[in-house]
Amino acid sequence: MSTKVRVRFAPSPTGPLHIGGVRTALYNYLFAKKNGGDFILRIEDTDQNRLVPGAEQYVIDTLKWVGIEPNEGTGYGDGPHAPYRQSDRKDTYRQYAEQLLQAGFAYYAFDTEADLEQMKATNANFKYDANTRELGKNSLTLSKEEVEKRLSEKEHYVIRIKLPADEDVKFYDEIRGWVIVNTSQMDDKVLLKSDGMPTYHLANVCDDYVMQISHVIRGEEWLPSAPLHVMLYRYLGWEKSMPKFAHLPLLLKPDGNGKLSKRDGDRLGFPVFPLEWTDPKTNEISSGYKQKGYLPEAVLNMLAFLGWNPGTEQEIFSKEELIEAFSLENIHKAGAKFDFEKAKWFNAEYIKN
RNA sequence: GGCCCGUUCGUCUAGGGGUUAGGACAGGAGAUUUUCAUUCUUCAAACACGGGUUCGAUUCCCGUACGGGCUACCA
Numbered sequence: 565m566s567t568k569v570r571v572r573f574a575p576s577p578t579g580p581l582h583i584g585g586v587r588t589a590l591y592n593y594l595f596a597k598k599n600g601g602d603f604i605l606r607i608e609d610t611d612q613n614r615l616v617p618g619a620e621q622y623v624i625d626t627l628k629w630v631g632i633e634p635n636e637g638t639g640y641g642d643g644p645h646a647p648y649r650q651s652d653r654k655d656t657y658r659q660y661a662e663q664l665l666q667a668g669f670a671y672y673a674f675d676t677e678a679d680l681e682q683m684k685a686t687n688a689n690f691k692y693d694a695n696t697r698e699l700g701k702n703s704l705t706l707s708k709e710e711v712e713k714r715l716s717e718k719e720h721y722v723i724r725i726k727l728p729a730d731e732d733v734k735f736y737d738e739i740r741g742w743v744i745v746n747t748s749q750m751d752d753k754v755l756l757k758s759d760g761m762p763t764y765h766l767a768n769v770c771d772d773y774v775m776q777i778s779h780v781i782r783g784e785e786w787l788p789s790a791p792l793h794v795m796l797y798r799y800l801g802w803e804k805s806m807p808k809f810a811h812l813p814l815l816l817k818p819d820g821n822g823k824l825s826k827r828d829g830d831r832l833g834f835p836v837f838p839l840e841w842t843d844p845k846t847n848e849i850s851s852g853y854k855q856k857g858y859l860p861e862a863v864l865n866m867l868a869f870l871g872w873n874p875g876t877e878q879e880i881f882s883k884e885e886l887i888e889a890f891s892l893e894n895i896h897k898a899g900a901k902f903d904f905e906k907a908k909w910f911n912a913e914y915i916k917n
Numbered sequence: 918g919g920c921c922c923g924u925u926c927g928u929c930u931a932g933g934g935g936u937u938a939g940g941a942c943a944g945g946a947g948a949u950u951u952u953c954a955u956u957c958u959u960c961a962a963a964c965a966c967g968g969g970u971u972c973g974a975u976u977c978c979c980g981u982a983c984g985g986g987c988u989a990c991c992a
Contacts, residue, residue, distance in 0.1 A: 576992045611991055677990085689919070691988080722990055740922065749920050749988095757990040764992050788921055788987040811922085814985070818928080823985075869941090873930060877940050896930070899985055903928050906942045916955080 569601025570778050573627075573634070574768070576608040577619035580841040580850065581626055583902075584783070584815040584824055587867040591812060592781050593632040594868070594890040601778070605637030606771060607649040610761045617844050620649075626838045630860045631883060645775045650767050657762035660770050660800060661723045661755050669799035670755060672721045673702040674714055691751035694729035723756040725795065733791040738779070738810035738892045745791040753792055765789060769796040772807055780807045781892075784899070785823075787811045810892050813871045814899040824902050826850070834904040838863065858907075862914040866907045870900045880913055 573589040575581055581589075596603040605627070607620055624639040636643035647653060664670035673692075675683075683699060684690045697704055702724070703711045714721065731747045755766040762770070772780060790809055797806040815824040818832060829836035829850060840852035853863050865881055873896070874881070874889040881889065 574992095578992070608992065614991065673990095680990095689988095720990090724990095737922095743921075745921070751988085754990050759990075761990090763990070768992095783986090784922065785986055785992090791921095813923080816985075821984080869929065871929090875931070877931080879941060898923050900930090901928065903942070906929060909942055912955095 568778065569596060569599040570604065570776055571596050571601065571781055572604040572606050572777055574606040574608045575623055577616060578614040579616050579619055579826065580622050580837050582826055582836045583838060583867060586626060586630065586838055587815065587870060588783055588812060589627060590632055590864060590867055594887055595779065595781060597887040598890050602636055603634045604775060605634040605640060605648065607638045608764060608767065609649060609651045610764060610767050612759065612761065622839065622841065629839060629854055630864050654761065657766055657770055658756065661766060664799055665723065667799065670723050670725050671703045672711060673700055673724050674719055674721045675700045693751045694727060697752060720758040722754045722758050724752040725755055727752055727795060733794050735790060735794050735809060738808055739895050739897060740811060750792060765792055765796065769793050773802050777807045779810060781810045781812065784811045784814050812895065813897060815870060816899045816901045818902050818904065858911050859914045862911040866910040871896050
């Protein structure tokens with residue numbers, strides 16, 4: 565495996581990217597540039613139901629505006645690993661899902677939505693796992709003939725990972741240290757959905773491997789599923805080249821509970837989006853920093869300091885200075901409440917000069 | 918509920934076994950300014966709690982509390 569730093573920003577085009585996403589992109593960009601690596605844009609559009617027209621272009625426009633452009637990826641020409649849009653890579657995932665099936669690390673499951681609901685009704689804390697999969701209609705419980713029959717009749721099915729009942733999964737997070745989770749706490753996650761598309765988990769792991777990603781830098785909301793990803797690398801035979809993980813603290817609402825969301829802008833009266841966005845369905849307009857008169861350098865500087873700091877008392881940093889000063893070690897562990905007053909101050913500093 | 922992550926001024930954070938616990942934003946007071954803004958001076962403001970370990974814990978360990986995340990054929 566090459567030791568070159570390669571990181572990716574992998575949003576799903578379900579709406580406009582908010583500033584939390586921009587910060588994730590920024591940290592990936594800074595890490596790549598700092599280490600002479602590549603910064604890749606990958607579009608994770610595996611959920612066909614949640615696609616929002618224009619969202620992908622919004623991501624590209626945003627990265628362009630703030631000046632952190634990928635050197636490889638969707639919207640940036642054909643790189644060595646094109647295509648970079650997951651819906652265009654569908655066949656790859658099925659191939660790997662089948663590899664897992666062959667190796668006995670995955671199985672077909674024919675349970676309908678109603679079946680699953682019933683299992684949940686019977687068992688308060690139901691999860692599809694080593695203890696309960698014998699209750700399901702899957703290739704582990706059904707006869708080989710029955711499975712073949714269902715498959716040939718094109719019955720809807722999913723492919724699930726087959727996790728052991730009781731095994732510690734351990735991985736090192738570059739920001740948080742060692743994290744250990746037992747498989748008894750995990751479930752047999754769906755890898756390939758009945759519409760033929762992979763879930764995030766499968767697509768993400770396959771693409772990171774194929775695209776030779778060296779570091780996965782993403783939000784903390786992914787921390788709980790990282791053990792599943794580790795298991796996938798292992799079962800796919802890629803554990804030696806598994807990327808390093810770094811889970812970023814979340815951007816929180818200014819007034820209290822929960823992570824910053826798209827609605828907080830309207831509610832609290834400040835933009836949560838880099839660029840103005842018009843909802844294609846409702847025509848509702850959400851304000852953007854650009855249109856509000858913010859300078860891209862100021863937005864970048866402000867975002868950089870939400871969860872990271874250089875360890876000195878300097879606060880005004882150009883993009884080049886950020887690249888020079890950036891390191892994963894200086895990322896704060898706790899979530900950061902977004903502070904609009906500070907954002908205004910950063911912008912004022914840039915406007916003055 | 919279960920699992921995972923976290924916890925220093927109101928906010929973003931620095932620091933780290935012995936410090937006057939530092940900076941910035943916001944806030945108070947004052948100066949400069951025709952006004953606003955700017956600028957300057959200055960004040961107030963924090964180690965969640967309880968046990969350890971230690972000569973000494975804000976710093977290390979364990980609990981508790983609180984906060985956050987995840988718990989979908991969503992990412």
